[in-house]
Amino acid sequence: MEIESISHDIVIVGGGGAGLRAAIAVAEADPQLSIGMVSKVYPMRSHTVSAEGGAAAVAREDDNFEMHGFDTVKGSDFLGDQDVIQYFVQEAPKELALLEHWGCPWSRNEDGSVATRAFGGMSTKRTWYATDKVGFHMLHSLFQHSMRFEQIVRYDEQFVTKLLVEDGVVRGVASLNIRDGVLRIIRGRAVILATGGAGKIFPFTTNGNIKTGDGMSLAYRAGVPLKDMEFVQYHPTGLPGTGILITEAARGEGGYLRNKDEERFLVERDYGVGTKAELGPRDMISRAIIQEIEAGRGLEGAHGQYMNLDLTHLGEEKIQARIPMVRELSKLYIDVDPVEAPIPIRPVVHYMMGGIDTDIDGATSIRGLYAAGECASVSLNGANRLGSNSLTECLVFGARAGRCAVDFSRGIDEGSDANLRAQAEEEVARIEALRNKRSGNEKISRLREELNTTMESGCGVYREEGSMQASCETIDVIKQRLADVSLQDGSRVFNTELIAAMELANMVDCAEAVARCAVVRKESRGAHTRRDHPHRDDQNFLHHSLAYYEPGSPPRVGTKPVTLGKWEPEERKY
Amino acid sequence: MSERQKKTFVITRFDPDTDEVPKTESYEIEVEPYWKILDAINYIKDEVDPSLSHRWSCRMAVCGSCGMMVNGEPRLTCKDRLSGYGDTIEISPLSNFPVIRDLVVEMDGFMDKFNQVKPWIIRAKELAAEDGPMRQSPEELEEFKQFSMCINCMLCYSACPVVANEPEFLGPAAIALGHRYNIDSRDEGAAERNEVFRGEGTVFSCSYANECSEVCPKNVDPAAAVNQAKFNAVIDWATGLVISRDGKE
Numbered sequence: 001m002e003i004e005s006i007s008h009d010i011v012i013v014g015g016g017g018a019g020l021r022a023a024i025a026v027a028e029a030d031p032q033l034s035i036g037m038v039s040k041v042y043p044m045r046s047h048t049v050s051a052e053g054g055a056a057a058v059a060r061e062d063d064n065f066e067m068h069g070f071d072t073v074k075g076s077d078f079l080g081d082q083d084v085i086q087y088f089v090q091e092a093p094k095e096l097a098l099l100e101h102w103g104c105p106w107s108r109n110e111d112g113s114v115a116t117r118a119f120g121g122m123s124t125k126r127t128w129y130a131t132d133k134v135g136f137h138m139l140h141s142l143f144q145h146s147m148r149f150e151q152i153v154r155y156d157e158q159f160v161t162k163l164l165v166e167d168g169v170v171r172g173v174a175s176l177n178i179r180d181g182v183l184r185i186i187r188g189r190a191v192i193l194a195t196g197g198a199g200k201i202f203p204f205t206t207n208g209n210i211k212t213g214d215g216m217s218l219a220y221r222a223g224v225p226l227k228d229m230e231f232v233q234y235h236p237t238g239l240p241g242t243g244i245l246i247t248e249a250a251r252g253e254g255g256y257l258r259n260k261d262e263e264r265f266l267v268e269r270d271y272g273v274g275t276k277a278e279l280g281p282r283d284m285i286s287r288a289i290i291q292e293i294e295a296g297r298g299l300e301g302a303h304g305q306y307m308n309l310d311l312t313h314l315g316e317e318k319i320q321a322r323i324p325m326v327r328e329l330s331k332l333y334i335d336v337d338p339v340e341a342p343i344p345i346r347p348v349v350h351y352m353m354g355g356i357d358t359d360i361d362g363a364t365s366i367r368g369l370y371a372a373g374e375c376a377s378v379s380l381n382g383a384n385r386l387g388s389n390s391l392t393e394c395l396v397f398g399a400r401a402g403r404c405a406v407d408f409s410r411g412i413d414e415g416s417d418a419n420l421r422a423q424a425e426e427e428v429a430r431i432e433a434l435r436n437k438r439s440g441n442e443k444i445s446r447l448r449e450e451l452n453t454t455m456e457s458g459c460g461v462y463r464e465e466g467s468m469q470a471s472c473e474t475i476d477v478i479k480q481r482l483a484d485v486s487l488q489d490g491s492r493v494f495n496t497e498l499i500a501a502m503e504l505a506n507m508v509d510c511a512e513a514v515a516r517c518a519v520v521r522k523e524s525r526g527a528h529t530r531r532d533h534p535h536r537d538d539q540n541f542l543h544h545s546l547a548y549y550e551p552g553s554p555p556r557v558g559t560k561p562v563t564l565g566k567w568e569p570e571e572r573k574y
Numbered sequence: 575m576s577e578r579q580k581k582t583f584v585i586t587r588f589d590p591d592t593d594e595v596p597k598t599e600s601y602e603i604e605v606e607p608y609w610k611i612l613d614a615i616n617y618i619k620d621e622v623d624p625s626l627s628h629r630w631s632c633r634m635a636v637c638g639s640c641g642m643m644v645n646g647e648p649r650l651t652c653k654d655r656l657s658g659y660g661d662t663i664e665i666s667p668l669s670n671f672p673v674i675r676d677l678v679v680e681m682d683g684f685m686d687k688f689n690q691v692k693p694w695i696i697r698a699k700e701l702a703a704e705d706g707p708m709r710q711s712p713e714e715l716e717e718f719k720q721f722s723m724c725i726n727c728m729l730c731y732s733a734c735p736v737v738a739n740e741p742e743f744l745g746p747a748a749i750a751l752g753h754r755y756n757i758d759s760r761d762e763g764a765a766e767r768n769e770v771f772r773g774e775g776t777v778f779s780c781s782y783a784n785e786c787s788e789v790c791p792k793n794v795d796p797a798a799a800v801n802q803a804k805f806n807a808v809i810d811w812a813t814g815l816v817i818s819r820d821g822k823e
Contacts, residue, residue: 041629042685044726045637094703101708103695103758105715105722112709136636137722144693144751156685179674208631241608244634329634332653445620489625491591494675497624 003424004184007414008036008153010405011173011188013160013215015039016046017135017394018373018401019194020142021095025402027149033406036186038155038175040210040499043143047196047208048394051135052247052325054127055391057092059116063124065089072389073567075121075281076382077526077536079228079544082565084360084380088389088396095395096128102145104137105130107322117322118252119388121281121574127388132247132325138391155186159499160214162427163191163222163369164420170222170369171415174427178499181492183431185424189409190368192401193219193356194394197374198510200503202349202459203452206238206245215375217506219356220513224364225546227377227560229354229510230518231527233385234286234461238348240303244333246326246345248387251278253322256310257285258342259297265307274574281574283384283527286347290461301344308342315339347461351390353381353527354514357546357560362401368408372401379544379563383526435498440486444500447485448507451478455511459518464531471515476554479508513547513555520557521545538569578604581656583614585626586666587676596673598664599623611651612640615665615677628677635791638725641668641732642677648732650791668732670741684728687744691752691770696763714759721754721799723792730786730796736779744776746786746796753803764810771807778804 010026012019015037026035039046058068068089073080100106100114107115107129119127130137146152155175162174164185172187198213199205220226236257237246251257257278259265266277271288273280280288289307292298298305311319311326316339319327330336330343355377362370362378372378373394380393451474458471482505489497523537524530542562547555580602588596601618612630619626630640635653642651643666645659656663671679701708730746731737737745752771756764771777780800787797 041631041639042681042726045629045631045639047632047637049637049725050632050634093706097705097707098703101695101701101705101760103755103760105719106707106710108710108712108715110712112711112714114707133636133723136725140722144688145695147689148692148694156682208633208637210631242633325636332635444624487624489627491589491625491675493590494627494678496619496627500624 003421003428005187005417005420006036006184007187009033009188009409010190010192011036011038011186012192012194013038013173014046014194014196014373014375015043015154016194016196016373017048017139017142017391018398019192020146021395021398022192022194022372022402022405023152024142024146024149025399026406027151029403029406031151033151035152036155036188037152038158038160038173038186040157040159040178040214042156043154044140045210046139047211048135048139048391050206050208050245051391052132052245053249053252054117054119054129054134054388055096055138056119056122056127056386056388057096057392058089058126059093059114059128060125063126067123068092068126070567071121071123072380072386074572075384075386077384077572078542078569079382079525079562081379081563082567083563084378086565087360088380088393091396092392095392095399099138099141099395102141104141107131117249118279119386120248120251120279120285121386122388127252129249132249132323135391159502160218161431161502162423163218164423165222165366166415166419169367169412169415171420174424176431178494181495183424183428185420187414187420189412189414190370190405192362192405193369193371193375194373194398195375197352197355198507199349199352201451201507201511201514202455204238204243204456205349206235206243207349212503212507213510214503214506215371216355217509219364219369219371220509220547220549222366223549224366224369225357225548225558226513227354227357227379227544227546228382228517229352229513229547230521230545231353231383232349232459232514233282233351233353233527234347235282235350236285236289236347237309237345239329239334240301240306240344240346242333243348244329245348245350246309246329246343247323249323250309250311250326253318254314257289258308258310259292260299261297265292265297272573276574281384282387286461287529289347299344304346306344306346309345310342311338312340312342351385353377353383353385361404362397363404368412370401370405372397383528431498434501435487435495436490437485437487440484442481442485444485444497444504447478447481448504450474451507451511455514459514462529462531463518465519468515468519472519472554475508475512475515479512482508509549516555516557517545517547542569578606580661581605581614582662583618584662584664585677587626588673589675605656607657609656611644611649611654611656611663611665614656615651627675636725638727641727641729643667643669643732648729648789650727650729653791668728670732670734670737671728681728683741684731687748688751690744691748691767692763693751693755695755695758695761696766698762708760710759717759718754718757720794721750723794724750725792727791729789729791733785733789735783735785736781740775740779742775743779746800749777749803750794750796750799753799756803756806764806768807768810771803772811777807780804
């Protein structure tokens, strides 16, 4: 049967914050352009929806771009690219204002101006918020605003299985419609990946089920390196058991972290956060929690040791007005009302600083291929992201990738039909074989669990050579075993087992990049903390890591210079 | 550790590739007392029957993916405690929607309804980024805030007796969304949306059953939105009438 081929000017993969912002940017840049937006879920299900605390941008008189810039550079442990950071802080207020024009229900001060709150590592109140459901409101505002543009054609619940690349230029994507199991070619003169992170490679994560690193794997397999993948952010406050996020805004609004002796350990002992205490950056606070637990000051619970997040002194009125979701989640998932009792928390995998290597335009090493949001590494976040920079990042760099993709698309033809069809036919054969695979000794859920376990043991908050090497070896074996997976579901219609099998392969790609880059970086910087190399080593490691896909073997790991600027690397102490 | 308990899940299955009509399958599993309904379904999918299809993602009651009928009631399954149920629990796809497969329903029709109410800020003159944010008082925000909390989980459509008889009915979530923009102080598009609301199969089709507000997992009150929208649409129309009559006189 002939494979159907659909053409758009710009194809966007992913319908979360970055993808929607890119689509709107394209629509605004040129209303004549047609946009195909392909997403494995309906856009409002995208994981942007789960972001809670806020989005950063200079808003107050006591703030300026210099301060936001330096906070971000320092937060990144000097691995953020300073040109990217400068552009980001300047664009941030404009982007958040646009979102306001588009209906986002930002919380307000009495005079009607947008309210801002304190956040970790930020030197003043610059985090805009809509109570503590900021990702939810931003996503819905973007999605609803996008509906006014008829030229944005959505392909909901379609799973991109391959980037169609010809002679170093991307020509479109192979997209499997989950609903009917039919693969189509969706052609575009530029393609933007905005598929989010890969938190599901870890067992204990704030991330939703869909965060399987699909776009990272698509780009990686097509030859684009993944950058700085060893930097995995642990959020200090996840609910034990489920990993559900309790926002940093809880501390921004004045919450305390306490150990079993009810000490505010960030105040009592020197964990490098200085007077910032609970408002230190995430990497440092996560380490402090682990150290407190190791020193025997953790509390014992059904899901292991934990610390307490104490909000009881804030009072019901403030909790209800500023962080209602914290209360809602805490009551619903652990039966604790934070008005009356502290919330048990422990560090939980939250965000990938690393991702598809892009330049400041979101452009990758494949011509016409762009990436933005968590799937990309534009090098805003370096070795550690500051909370509330990533929602803004989706807007600033989603918009820029959209505009740059438009510029690129003007000077490029559509490419060879025959070549794309041949590639798509190979994809159909590969997917059909997988769907019909009844023999094999491996189960998807078991392999996923083993991958999760090895990522936690080798690439957790604290790392060392031996356990990281063990992870690398285990991942190599899992990669082999993937070929021996058998499926029980042979249906073409909404076959989620088939999708899960392909997602697992994507996760393994991301996991190997994380583990292999982590082994090579023999220093401690930001979220990458090694017991065997406890200090930052600017002499040898003030550079980005790049993982290049190598068929049949582990990735080749290379480096890329960091773009420095006016802020010289210095000791990171608060 | 907590005590595991045996429970039986009777799940509606349907694969259009092989089935003429839906059937049910029973799964007896051991559950943890703290589990939500979704945890049990995920367990069945992972450990017992990988061919079961259902939607889910955030597992924290905000993405809106995992709505299903639990013992005949529309529920958001990641929010729904297992402990409240007996030994046998029936799970089926959300009612009032066509079924694609197993627990997965067709939602394109639902999505199209949002477009109809123009859920975006309409202004005579658009602002530029450089203009900065508009002012909105906390009181003005409070006016529409609760109607902006909908997660599009579709439970209200499953519960609505009007949707059951009249699938084209615009329905609670879409009306609440249109109303949300109508009463947002930054918006100037109420006249356009009220025209939509005065059309067939919208606010005046509502029978005031209030089921929508009762099943909403986010405490939105779509029934109130429909009521207010109806009132505003009438006032808007009557005002228009008076103005046009005045114009003639």
